[in-house]
Amino acid sequence: MDTQIILAEKGRDIRLDLFLGIANWFIFLDHIPDNEVNWITIRNYGFSGAAEWFVFISGYIAAIVYARMTLERGFVVGATRIFKRVWQLYAAYIVLFIIYIVTIGDVATQYAAPDIIYEFNVAGLVDHPIRTVGHGLALQSRARNLDLLQLYIVLMGAFAPVLWAMLRRPGLTMAGSIALYFAARQFGWTLSSFPDGSWYFNPFCWQLLFVFGAWLALGGARRFRSISSSPIPVYLGIAYLVFAFAMTMAGRFPAVAGIVPPWLFDAFNPNDKTNLAPYRVLHFIVTAYLVARFVPKDWHGLDWPVFRPLIVCGEQSLAVFCVGVFMSFAGHFALITGSGSLMAQVFVSTTGIAAMTLVAYGISWSRQQDALLPSRAS
Numbered sequence: 001m002d003t004q005i006i007l008a009e010k011g012r013d014i015r016l017d018l019f020l021g022i023a024n025w026f027i028f029l030d031h032i033p034d035n036e037v038n039w040i041t042i043r044n045y046g047f048s049g050a051a052e053w054f055v056f057i058s059g060y061i062a063a064i065v066y067a068r069m070t071l072e073r074g075f076v077v078g079a080t081r082i083f084k085r086v087w088q089l090y091a092a093y094i095v096l097f098i099i100y101i102v103t104i105g106d107v108a109t110q111y112a113a114p115d116i117i118y119e120f121n122v123a124g125l126v127d128h129p130i131r132t133v134g135h136g137l138a139l140q141s142r143a144r145n146l147d148l149l150q151l152y153i154v155l156m157g158a159f160a161p162v163l164w165a166m167l168r169r170p171g172l173t174m175a176g177s178i179a180l181y182f183a184a185r186q187f188g189w190t191l192s193s194f195p196d197g198s199w200y201f202n203p204f205c206w207q208l209l210f211v212f213g214a215w216l217a218l219g220g221a222r223r224f225r226s227i228s229s230s231p232i233p234v235y236l237g238i239a240y241l242v243f244a245f246a247m248t249m250a251g252r253f254p255a256v257a258g259i260v261p262p263w264l265f266d267a268f269n270p271n272d273k274t275n276l277a278p279y280r281v282l283h284f285i286v287t288a289y290l291v292a293r294f295v296p297k298d299w300h301g302l303d304w305p306v307f308r309p310l311i312v313c314g315e316q317s318l319a320v321f322c323v324g325v326f327m328s329f330a331g332h333f334a335l336i337t338g339s340g341s342l343m344a345q346v347f348v349s350t351t352g353i354a355a356m357t358l359v360a361y362g363i364s365w366s367r368q369q370d371a372l373l374p375s376r377a378s
Contacts, residue, residue: 013297015292015299016314017314018302018310019053019057020057020313021309021310021311023054024050024317024321025353025356026038026041026042026050027324028328029353030049031325031328031332032352033332034335035331037346037349044252045244045248046241046283047282048283053288054148055151055155056210058210058317059214063163063214063215063217069081075164078160082159086153088318093149096325100329101133103326104120105117116336120145121142135195139153140192140193142193142200148321149325151203154191154203159210159214162177166211166215166218170219170220174211174220177212178208180204180207181207184202184275185275190203202276205275208281234290238290244283250265251271313357315364316360323356323359331349331352334348
């Protein structure tokens with residue numbers, strides 16, 4: 001019952017859509033290699049990046065939506081709605097995967113650019129097309145830029161039992177997620193991909209952020225209220241962000257690396273994204289805490305028109321992500337076959353973001369029209 005009261009008080013938090021929209025824009029920019037515009041994304045200034053925000057917010061929103069449904073209508077109904085969402089994600093992935101690899105193969109043939117199929121990890125299409133497609137449908141593809149969607153499908157697929165446990169023993173469920181995270185890192189647990197290797201995002205590690213988001217949504221945030229009024233966590237958090245910035249710059253610029261002790265440099269470089277290194281988790285938690293501290297839920301700036309496109313993109317996150325995958329490939333191809341100048345990079349980046357935003361507004365408008373149909377019919 002306590003959880004139910006918390007859910008009733010939550011309401012709609014526009015910050016979730018805003019930062020999910022930002023994450024989608026940043027993921028798109030980060031997916032375009034040799035693009036100077038992606039220096040504006042957060043991955044360049046600390047250990048964590050947009051992928052952490054995407055996974056965390058997805059878990060938070062999933063908990064709010066399906067926990068309320070489960071509490072009001074029972075676990076069976078909640079579980080069926082979760083699996084319906086999983087099917088929607090998987091269907092989107094199938095369409096995206098098939099069109100994506102066909103497009104890459106066709107572009108490589110038509111424009112005599114065979115290297116692009118290796119760059120986007122779809123070289124298996126040449127020697128083993130049937131096996132490549134089959135493993136792709138089984139979520140074992142290593143096609144570039146599809147890995148985050150694969151991770152999301154698996155996390156949502158396992159969410160029904162996690163939610164059941166979270167509603168009954170939230171602390172124990174969160175502890176189990178932490179234990180799985182450390183066990184996976186210790187024993188090398190992961191999922192295999194085709195034709196070789198493993199998932200770029202290890203789901204046994206990345207589940208931690210998804211479950212953490214759900215745990216906070218279902219009452220875990222109350223545990224942080226005791227420190228929310230103290231300035232000490234803010235100072236410590238800022239200090240850690242400065243340290244993360246210094247280590248990230250050391251990993252990118254040899255001149256900076258030269259002034260960092262080797263033992264310290266080696267502890268954070270290369271940055272372990274696949275298995276979600278603990279310092280990445282801490283960096284994300286600190287960043288999220290500071291954002292929540294200085295951008296409250298009732299901040300009037302959330303109504304500013306400048307943020308509206310981001311919020312709409314966050315509301316239509318799945319479609320925006322899928323469009324971003326295509327636009328990142330198209331943008332990369334345009335840059336390697338064109339001048340690749342800074343102006344071209346800016347044009348490609350803004351065009352992709354504009355396309356993602358237009359799709360988000362189009363879907364939002366269509367759903368608004370559908371919502372008006374019953375009242376008109378009556």
